[in-house]
Amino acid sequence: MTHPKAETVTRGPRPLSAAWGLAAALFLLGSPHCQARQGPRVFTCEPEWAALVVELMPRAQVASATTALQDPHHIEARPALIAQMRQAELAVCTGAGVEEGWLPVLQQRAANPKVQDGSPGMFYASDHVTLIDPRAATLNPLAGDIHPGGNPHLHADPERVAVVARALMARMQQLWPQHADEVAQRHAAFDQRWTSRLTVWRDKARGLKGQRVAAQHSTFAYLWRWLGMLQSMDLEPKPGLPPTPSHLRSLLQAWKVQPPLATVVAAHQDPRAGRWLVDHARPRRMLLVLPATVADPTKPMALDHWFDEMIEALLRAASAPTPTEASVAAETG
Numbered sequence: 135m136t137h138p139k140a141e142t143v144t145r146g147p148r149p150l151s152a153a154w155g156l157a158a159a160l161f162l163l164g165s166p167h168c169q170a171r172q173g174p175r176v177f178t179c180e181p182e183w184a185a186l187v188v189e190l191m192p193r194a195q196v197a198s199a200t201t202a203l204q205d206p207h208h209i210e211a212r213p214a215l216i217a218q219m220r221q222a223e224l225a226v227c228t229g230a231g232v233e234e235g236w237l238p239v240l241q242q243r244a245a246n247p248k249v250q251d252g253s254p255g256m257f258y259a260s261d262h263v264t265l266i267d268p269r270a271a272t273l274n275p276l277a278g279d280i281h282p283g284g285n286p287h288l289h290a291d292p293e294r295v296a297v298v299a300r301a302l303m304a305r306m307q308q309l310w311p312q313h314a315d316e317v318a319q320r321h322a323a324f325d326q327r328w329t330s331r332l333t334v335w336r337d338k339a340r341g342l343k344g345q346r347v348a349a350q351h352s353t354f355a356y357l358w359r360w361l362g363m364l365q366s367m368d369l370e371p372k373p374g375l376p377p378t379p380s381h382l383r384s385l386l387q388a389w390k391v392q393p394p395l396a397t398v399v400a401a402h403q404d405p406r407a408g409r410w411l412v413d414h415a416r417p418r419r420m421l422l423v424l425p426a427t428v429a430d431p432t433k434p435m436a437l438d439h440w441f442d443e444m445i446e447a448l449l450r451a452a453s454a455p456t457p458t459e460a461s462v463a464a465e466t467g
């Protein structure tokens with residue numbers, strides 16, 4: 135008997151050098167819609183915001199500091215990124231602590247007044263939406279990366295993406311009044327399309343409501359919430375701390391009582407903990423490796439495709455028969 139692929143979407147080695155190459159290539163190429171490359175230079179911390187910039191202003195020369203294969207919490211403030219930051223007229227980042235380990239270094243070393251905190255050219259998506267799951271702050275380093283201000287991974291909520299898009303439009307119009315009409319038109323087209331996508335996704339994913347998932351970190355927490363799903367297990371023993379064998383073993387009993395739909399890890403996360411769990415937990419469930427953001431922000435409708443992919447993968451997991459032992463071993467080994 136065959137069953138749908140247990141591991142879905144992109145997986146594979148984490149080619150860091152290739153990822154940096156991609157970031158550089160994006161900067162050089164700008165958007166595919168703009169052969170003349172005359173538009174303003176925009177630096178983004180994460181690819182989802184690069185995709186949004188491309189939606190609103192295809193002429194922009196946009197570079198993303200990270201790719202879907204990198205953990206946005208932890209990258210190096212490399213010289214190439216400092217150079218990009220130095221030339222940027224606008225920087226678009228998530229904020230709320232995601233980039234606190236590297237963005238301030240870039241801002242300081244680039245010494246570009248346009249993209250310092252408080253300048254109109256520094257746009258934080260998290261300033262424009264409410265965040266879920268705020269926690270009490272702690273100074274204990276063993277407490278993990280707890281995002282005390284709330285979960286910053288807000289781009290996994292398509293409704294919050296729409297709110298950010300509107301705020302980004304306004305910021306672009308403020309920075310570049312000469313392009314205000316164009317940005318408004320692009321935004322109107324995006325917003326109309328996005329609204330209809332929301333309806334499609336809601337209808338499609340109705341059967342996922344109430345389902346439980348095991349997942350690593352709070353990466354997809356906004357998506358679970360939007361879909362009415364519940365992350366009943368976190369592979370991390372504490373937010374931001376890597377999974378440990380004893381913590382994973384402790385999940386097995388709860389799994390038996392209330393098995394989740396699947397175990398989900400992000401494409402940039404180490405999949406070994408998730409593999410161990412699906413190998414040892416009973417009843418068996420799929421391991422879904424999902425990209426935590428868009429793969430190529432310069433592709434048209436990159437954000438749409440990312441949500442499509444995630445919802446399709448979850449629906450496949452929901453409709454699939456329980457994976458057989460052999461196929462799970464073959465595909466997760």
Ligand SMILES: [Zn+2]
Pocket residue numbers: 207281286287351352353
């Ligand atoms: Zn996080």
